[in-house]
Amino acid sequence: MKTLASDKHRDVQAYVTGYGLAVALTGAAFAAVRWQTFAASTTLAVVLGLALVQLVVRFRFFLHVNLSRSSRDNLWLILFSVLIIALMVSGTLVILFNLRQRMM
DSSP states (O other), rough: OOOHHHHHHHHHHHHHHHHHHHHHHHHHHHHHHHSOOOHHHHHHHHHHHHHHHHHHHHHIISSSSSSGGGGHHHHHHHHHHHHHHHHHHHHHHHHHHHHHHHHH
């Protein structure tokens, strides 16, 4: 039988783990940029890869979105929101670049 204390302990443990991973990934990204050990394009790829891992960590540990059956609706909602925002931003950029081209 699950108790309220064990659920709270599990949630706190998940938050602490997520926080530790988030800090480590952020530090790794800053270190990759600060100490330029790779070429610029490789550093950009490393930072983008760390950003994607950071996104997964935040979804899993802070938003509690995983691939279980109960969380799939939330995941679909987040993905749909990202799609709508990407369409709005890309449409705005197309319009702005078209106007810029016509002005030149």
